[in-house]
Structure formats: C-alpha cells, structure tokens
Amino acid sequence: MEMKQTRKLISFVIATVIAISSVCMLSSLTLELSLANKSFFSKHLVTNSVAEECEKQLDLKFEALEAESGIPLSVFQMATKTYSTADNLSQASQNIFSEETAELYSNERVDYFYNLCTEYLDGNNISYNKDDVRRTADKAARIYSETVGIHNTDSVSQYLTLFARDCTKATSIAIVSLIICGALLAIIYKKKNYAISYFASGVAGGGIATIIGALLALIFQVGTDVSVSPLVYQSSMVSMIRIYFAYLMLAGLILCAIGSLVNFLIAKYVKREEDRQATRFNKIIAKL
C-alpha cells in the first residue's frame, strides 16, 4: 500500500515537471515562430499607423525646414508624393536583416531633394547659392532618414539572432526534460497505460497553464509598457506581443487537446478491458 502511495506521489511530481517543461517548450517554440522570427518581425513592425505617423512627422519637420531655409514646404512634400512612405517603410523593414541599409539615407536621396529645390528656385527665378541649397537638400534627406528610415537595426539583428538561438536552446532543454520524464514513468509502471496517462496529464496541464497564462497576460495587458521609441513603434511591438500571446493560447489549446485525447482513449481502453474481463468472468460463472 505504502509502495503504491509513494509511486503515485512520484508520478505527481513527474507530471508537474512534464507540465512545466510543456509550458517552457510551448513558450519558446511559439517565440521562435513569432517574435524571434525575422520575417514575422519585419512584417509586423511596419503597420499603416506607422506610415501615417511618419508622414505626419515629415510634414512637421519639413515645415520647420521651410521656416529655416525659405524653400516652401510643398517642395519637400513632393518626396512623399513621388515615393510612397508605406513602400519605403516596408523596404526599410525588409532591409533590417539584410546587407542593405534600412536608414534610407543616400547620396541619391540628397540629389533628389537638391533637384526638387533647384527646379522650384529656377522656375521662380529665385537666385541661390548652390552650396546652401545642397546643405538644405542634405538636411531634408537626413530628416527623411530619421523619420521614415529604421534605425539601430544592427543591434536589433544581432539581438534577434541571439534571441532565436536562446529560444532553440530552451525548446531543446524542454524536449529533453519531457523525454527523461517519459522514460522515468515507463520505468516506474509496468502497465504502460499508467505511464502514458500520467504523461498525458502533465502535457494537458501544461496546455491549460499556457492557455490561462496567455489569457491572463492579454487581460492584464502585459507588455504594454515596453521601452521602444517612438511611440508608434511601441504600439507595433505591443500588437506583436499580443499576437504572440494569441499564438501561445492556440498552441496551449492544441497541447491540451492532445493530452486530454490520449487520456480519454486510455480511459476508453481501460473500460473496454474491464467490460471484456467482466464478460469472460460472467461466462465462466454461467458455465459453472
């Protein structure tokens, strides 16, 4: 009797370790497929509201450049009419993880602003100093880069690579832990349905923990105060985190369903075995 109780207690402990390992595995695996995934990151960083905010910021800064340089705002605004801000942002976000720069500052862009300015000044017979206009064009290109370009991408790219590696490591450790727990259960029980049932309980428990944990995180708005600037990118990061929690809930649901299904099948199998044994016993009794 005491042996049976000890075995049950050990099984509970192993099921708890399985549940914890399942949560770790799901969290890191979902992270790998969402936030730590380069294409997911690039796709979700730039949204329509980022493009709108960038255009608003460009207008404000170009207005200040107009007040400084005397060249009308409409000349600088041509840049947003010729090239779509959303397209440039999307290009910049794709360049985050490539060799290309995501900052959108180049000599070609300075030349582009210079040509816009000189076209206006020549067209209106306004005399100008070429160096002054080039300086203005350079400032306009820098404003465009600071506002629409995506900066500090080297550190983000490096961090993301390390982050993805850590996620893989955590997933591997969790899988190894699950295998060890499964082996321990197999050693403890001769009847394999006991071992499988405890394993499935742990997995289902991990699934439930992930669903409720992610749901609570969504309800309590975990991650809304991430320190990223400007504010519009902070909103992008917050929505990325929310997508991650949603994925986590879905993954938890799948794991919980698998664990419960396995336990349900075992319960069905045990009942069938009991019925079969009862029938056989009845037949023997009837014969007697």
Add this chain to the structure above:
Amino acid sequence: MDKKEIWQNLIILPAILGVILSVFLCVYLNANVQRVLPVPKDTAFAYHDSSIIDEGENAEGLKPNTSIGSIEFGGTKLNLCYEADYSNLVGAVSFDEESTDFSKIGAAYLKTTSANASLIKKANMLNINSIYGSFKYQLLDELEFENEYQATIYAPKASKSLVIYYQNSNGAGLATTYKALIYKEVK
C-alpha cells in the same frame, strides 16, 4: 486503473497543474516582458519629434518640449519651449538646457528659425513671460558666427542679456553661418 484514477488523470490533475502554473506564467511574463521581446531595451527605431506639452509649473525637473512661457514682440506671441524638438521651432523658440535663466546674471540663449527671427528683429523690444518671471528686453545688435557653437558661447557685455540665435539663410537654402540677435534687459 480504477475509475477514480482515470478521472484524476483526465481532469483533476491537469486542471490543478494548469491553474497553478498559469498564475506563475502570467507573473513571469509580467515581470520579464522584456525577455520575450527580441529587441534591446530603449531601442529607437526612428527619431520622431514630440508635441509641446503643457506649461511646466516650476524650473525643477523640466522635460524637453515643455512650454515654459511665451515671448511677445510687436503684437506677436510665440511659445517659449524648454529644449524644443526641431519641428516645434515653427511656432516656438527653444530655451537651451544649459542656458542661464532669465532672472540670473548672464545670458539666456534661445534658438529659433530664420523665419521667426526676421519677425522678432522687426520689433525693437520684446517681453518674456515665463516660469522664471516676466522680463523686458531691448535689441542691441545682430551678429554673425561661423557655427552654432560660437553663437552659444558668445557672452554679451550687458549683465542680464538674451541671445536669440538661428541658422542663417540667404534667401533660399541654409548657410553654414549662424546669426544671433543680442538683447539687454530693461526695466
């Protein structure tokens, strides 16, 4: 395997484990949200300007882009903003962080655009109403400097003075030089 054990493994054990671990997971996520973010803390993806925020009540702990008063000249009024972002220079003059405040001996330095400066210099006098008090200034001179730094270290002769500086523009485009309007306080 008896019925009790089947129910225990099918429902009770996963439910208990799930509820307890979910609380731990939520607490962990809340405390370590930066750990699930694939970006370093305080990452600046772009450099956007802030809007001017409400008037600061005192000079302690002022944040950039806080309105600290106004500057009035010839019937025109501009916002006086502490460390204004570039785009805020359109309707405001920026009070330098390291500048002496208007009430003290020395010079206060304000940055603005050439468009604002051409309006300001038309009026010979200007008034400043700020969290440091109200002050009246008279235009003394307009000087040209090689760069912005030279303008910000220029020390006028008057004991209480004001330097309003801006990047020079010769009609169209930005020159390398900076200009400064030099004022002295009058009673």
